[in-house]
Amino acid sequence: MEAEDPGLPPKGGMDLPQDGVDLPEQKISPGSMDTGEDEPSVALDEQVELPGAQNNGPLSVAGGKGDVQEELTETREESSEKDLSDSASTDNTLEDSSEFSRPMVMDGGPPGEEEVAVQPRPPTHRDEDVTAESWRAHRKHIFVLSEAGKPIYSRYGNEEALSSTMGVMMALVSFIQSGDNSIRSIYSDDRKLVFVQQGPLVLVSVSSTLQSEQQLRQELLYVYYQIISMLTQASITRIFERKKNYDLRRLLTGSEKILDRLLNLVESDPCFLLGAVRCLPLQPALRDSLGSLLQKAITPNLVFSILVARSQLVTTVQEKTVIDDCRLEPTDLHLLLNLIGATSAFQTGEIWTPICLPRFNPDCYFYAYISYLDADCTVCLILLSTDKESFYSVSDCKKRIEEGMRTQSYLQALSSGLKSPSYSVAMVGAPDLRHFMYKPLDIPDNYRQLPQFTSPELEGPYCSESERHRLFDLYHYLHSRIHSTARPLRLIYHVAEKETLLAWVTSKFELYTCFSPLVTKAGAINVLTKLLRWIKKEEDRLFIRYPPKYSTTPNPGKGSKGPRTEGAENGFFGGL
Amino acid sequence: MKPDGKVVLLGDMNVGKTSLLHRYMERRFQGTVSTVGGAFFLKQWGPHHISLWDTAGREQFHGLGSMYCRGAAAVILTYDVTNLQSIVELEDRFLALTDTANADCIFAVVGNKVDLTDSCALLPEAEDERPSEKPASGCVPTKVKRQVHADDAIALYKKILKYRMLDEKDVPAAEKMCFETSAKTGYMVDHLFETVFDMVVPTILEQKAEGPSQIVDLNNCKTAKNTQRSCCR
Numbered sequence: 001m002e003a004e005d006p007g008l009p010p011k012g013g014m015d016l017p018q019d020g021v022d023l024p025e026q027k028i029s030p031g032s033m034d035t036g037e038d039e040p041s042v043a044l045d046e047q048v049e050l051p052g053a054q055n056n057g058p059l060s061v062a063g064g065k066g067d068v069q070e071e072l073t074e075t076r077e078e079s080s081e082k083d084l085s086d087s088a089s090t091d092n093t094l095e096d097s098s099e100f101s102r103p104m105v106m107d108g109g110p111p112g113e114e115e116v117a118v119q120p121r122p123p124t125h126r127d128e129d130v131t132a133e134s135w136r137a138h139r140k141h142i143f144v145l146s147e148a149g150k151p152i153y154s155r156y157g158n159e160e161a162l163s164s165t166m167g168v169m170m171a172l173v174s175f176i177q178s179g180d181n182s183i184r185s186i187y188s189d190d191r192k193l194v195f196v197q198q199g200p201l202v203l204v205s206v207s208s209t210l211q212s213e214q215q216l217r218q219e220l221l222y223v224y225y226q227i228i229s230m231l232t233q234a235s236i237t238r239i240f241e242r243k244k245n246y247d248l249r250r251l252l253t254g255s256e257k258i259l260d261r262l263l264n265l266v267e268s269d270p271c272f273l274l275g276a277v278r279c280l281p282l283q284p285a286l287r288d289s290l291g292s293l294l295q296k297a298i299t300p301n302l303v304f305s306i307l308v309a310r311s312q313l314v315t316t317v318q319e320k321t322v323i324d325d326c327r328l329e330p331t332d333l334h335l336l337l338n339l340i341g342a343t344s345a346f347q348t349g350e351i352w353t354p355i356c357l358p359r360f361n362p363d364c365y366f367y368a369y370i371s372y373l374d375a376d377c378t379v380c381l382i383l384l385s386t387d388k389e390s391f392y393s394v395s396d397c398k399k400r401i402e403e404g405m406r407t408q409s410y411l412q413a414l415s416s417g418l419k420s421p422s423y424s425v426a427m428v429g430a431p432d433l434r435h436f437m438y439k440p441l442d443i444p445d446n447y448r449q450l451p452q453f454t455s456p457e458l459e460g461p462y463c464s465e466s467e468r469h470r471l472f473d474l475y476h477y478l479h480s481r482i483h484s485t486a487r488p489l490r491l492i493y494h495v496a497e498k499e500t501l502l503a504w505v506t507s508k509f510e511l512y513t514c515f516s517p518l519v520t521k522a523g524a525i526n527v528l529t530k531l532l533r534w535i536k537k538e539e540d541r542l543f544i545r546y547p548p549k550y551s552t553t554p555n556p557g558k559g560s561k562g563p564r565t566e567g568a569e570n571g572f573f574g575g576l
Numbered sequence: 577m578k579p580d581g582k583v584v585l586l587g588d589m590n591v592g593k594t595s596l597l598h599r600y601m602e603r604r605f606q607g608t609v610s611t612v613g614g615a616f617f618l619k620q621w622g623p624h625h626i627s628l629w630d631t632a633g634r635e636q637f638h639g640l641g642s643m644y645c646r647g648a649a650a651v652i653l654t655y656d657v658t659n660l661q662s663i664v665e666l667e668d669r670f671l672a673l674t675d676t677a678n679a680d681c682i683f684a685v686v687g688n689k690v691d692l693t694d695s696c697a698l699l700p701e702a703e704d705e706r707p708s709e710k711p712a713s714g715c716v717p718t719k720v721k722r723q724v725h726a727d728d729a730i731a732l733y734k735k736i737l738k739y740r741m742l743d744e745k746d747v748p749a750a751e752k753m754c755f756e757t758s759a760k761t762g763y764m765v766d767h768l769f770e771t772v773f774d775m776v777v778p779t780i781l782e783q784k785a786e787g788p789s790q791i792v793d794l795n796n797c798k799t800a801k802n803t804q805r806s807c808c809r
């Protein structure tokens with residue numbers, strides 16, 4: 001799960017330029033940043049890489065001393081996106097040839113050709129498809145099929161109607177497999193096809209976005225994990241062992257909405273890209289009080305208590321003995337929140353349902369208690385237990401939490417913060433700054449905290465869906481460059497068609513910023529200074545800085561042998 | 577705190593269990609999403625707290641049915657009158673889940689979505705005026721062909737009794753326990769729930785009497801004001 005790993009790119013080739021221009025903020029506000037030796041400086045020299053230039057191979061290096069890679073794409077009209085896409089796929093070839101099995105080219109080129117097919121050619125492999133043009137025009141198709149080639153899910157269109165298409169996909173997968181190999185991706189001039197096989201399931205992404213293969217692979221894994229979260233890996237394996245051509249849709253009917261919603265979220269919420277959780281900005285004192293409320297309202301086998309507001313994390317408490325081994329993964333929380341969002345909106349009852357946290361343990365169920373605490377269904381309490389018979393005692397915990405929140409008027413305090421959208425980028429006070437995503441890597445007690453990030457509302461030019469997609473495409477592109485396995489970058493200054501972006505990763509944070517196109521480099525650096533200072537000032541509000549203490553339930557799960565022996569049916573211990 | 581009595585809604589996905597409960601509890605019909613697991617609602621009924629469990633009909637959650645049914649005082653088996661398979665599923669798939677219910681568990685068989693077939697039920701809250709009226713032949717032509725008839729429900733009810741090894745003499749009559757509803761218009765929805773709750777009350781009282789030093793205030797019991805009304809022909 002590379003995209004989730006907050007780890008820094010390898011240091012190799014990352015020596016600081018001797019004559020680089022120091023970032024101003026290191027002088028202005030040393031408090032806001034670490035000035036340690038691994039802090040990169042930005043060389044604002046003219047050693048720039050022009051990915052649009054024809055003969056710039058994927059390995060173009062920014063001059064002799066340009067060790068801190070910097071990239072500048074000139075502002076262009078029509079061609080800019082195309083060029084971008086080319087350069088993105090070029091980078092991916094690099095990743096592929098160094099790490100993955102060889103990408104396959106579909107138009108009869110010799111298998112294993114390492115070139116990316118960038119030259120335009122008729123999409124012959126698609127001509128066989130009888131479906132409409134509008135269907136084909138979708139930005140990204142996602143297909144899930146079984147090893148027997150049976151359709152399980154298609155993002156657009158009816159899986160049944162696509163069974164021949166899926167059959168072809170499966171034939172491809174098996175053909176490559178018969179040669180003791182596995183198919184990973186296919187590149188066409190305007191599409192990437194990425195294949196992921198997980199147990200008896202095959203997932204395929206057909207995308208015309210700028211996302212890297214690695215990012216698309218990650219998304220497919222999210223889809224897989226979401227399916228696992230409903231069925232568990234163990235039961236899927238079991239089902240297909242028993243009956244190879246089982247129709248998994250029998251178990252997934254009604255869940256398509258969950259997968260649809262996931263795929264929309266993946267394209268619009270950076271939490272998936274960054275592998276981090278978005279926290280609700282909140283006064284630290286209030287957050288702490290809520291945390292201790294959760295920590296006190298416990299019952300045997302209650303393992304996680306999670307309070308969210310509008311899908312943003314307020315606070316979470318974890319049971320001590322569980323955390324000794326493991327912490328809650330952001331992916332698991334995202335999938336859980338997506339499932340809740342897709343199935344329980346405006347639900348007045350208290351939900352009690354089995355759910356698997358695939359990253360925590362893909363083979364076992366937790367029992368999730370889900371209840372909204374306010375009339376508008378914005379504040380949601382999630383309590384995860386390993387005991388399926390514990391509904392009433394868990395429900396009782398909720399009553400205690402509710403009671404505590406009422407007497408202290410916490411709910412009003414919470415919902416008053418919710419009335420306004422998250423926050424506006426204008427609060428930073430830098431007019432050229434349009435949007436940013438900031439993921440701190442230096443949170444105290446990092447090892448037991450969820451990775452977090454913050455970003456303001458999308459405003460201004462990014463209100464329409466197409467513009468939002470465009471911005472996220474750019475973010476994805478920068479992210480793929482920063483996290484490229486072949487040639488990771490620490491800093492990218494990227495002039496796009498309608499905006500300028502700057503991405504920067506240090507040991508303390510990962511930051512993506514979007515500026516108006518008129519910003520100058522010096523101006524952008526100034527804004528960065530301002531932004532980092534603002535975040536420093538606000539960090540107690542924006543992030544969970546000090547997580548609540550572990551809870552110790554009266555009769556902790558460790559002592560109760562019950563769930564352990566009952567196995568997959570009942571809680572995570574069975575698989576540990 | 578454990579509620580006094582438990583009522584469980586069972587039935588295939590998409591028959592309208594959640595919609596029925598929403599209609600009853602929230603007094604409205606709105607878009608629903610397929611339920612995951614089960615959802616718990618607490619209903620104050622006179623001095624009693626009745627727990628209502630709306631369960632997921634999807635096969636994915638099938639194994640959980642018996643958990644939700646454990647100790648149930650009443651089970652509402654729901655089907656869709658426009659979908660024959662949905663009543664077949666009740667017998668094939670859902671009846672066995674009630675093994676964990678109380679021995680004296682009350683059963684109701686509910687055919688939902690009559691608004692799709694019965695023009696008479698299209699009137700909002702129609703049950704106040706005409707509790708039981710077969711759609712006259714003069715009614716607006718049906719939109720969807722009805723696939724399940726009242727007789728089928730009664731036959732199912734009798735099969736349930738057989739399965740539970742109950743004597744018809746000891747339980748409410750089939751005619752009384754088979755309902756046809758519309759969550760969309762509200763037709764017969766209150767009647768359904770109120771009838772079931774009233775029947776659950778004696779069970780609750782029994783339980784409370786058995787419990788240690790439980791004082792039961794009989795005067796506060798809600799009277800069975802609706803039970804006389806019949807719903808099925």
Ligand SMILES: Nc1nc2c(ncn2[C@@H]2O[C@H](COP(=O)(O)OP(=O)(O)OP(=O)(O)O)[C@@H](O)[C@H]2O)c(=O)[nH]1
Pocket residue numbers: 254587588589590591592593594595596606607608609610611612631632633634688689690691692757758759760761
């Ligand atoms: N016309 C009509 N539609 C209804 C009625 N009741 C429910 N529906 C519709 O039928 C669909 C399914 O309703 P739900 O209440 O979600 O069904 P459910 O039984 O809870 O389904 P699961 O939760 O998946 O088990 C929804 O689209 C409802 O709008 C009704 O009385 N009349």
Ligand SMILES: [Mg+2]
Pocket residue numbers: 593594595608609610611630631632633
């Ligand atoms: Mg439902």
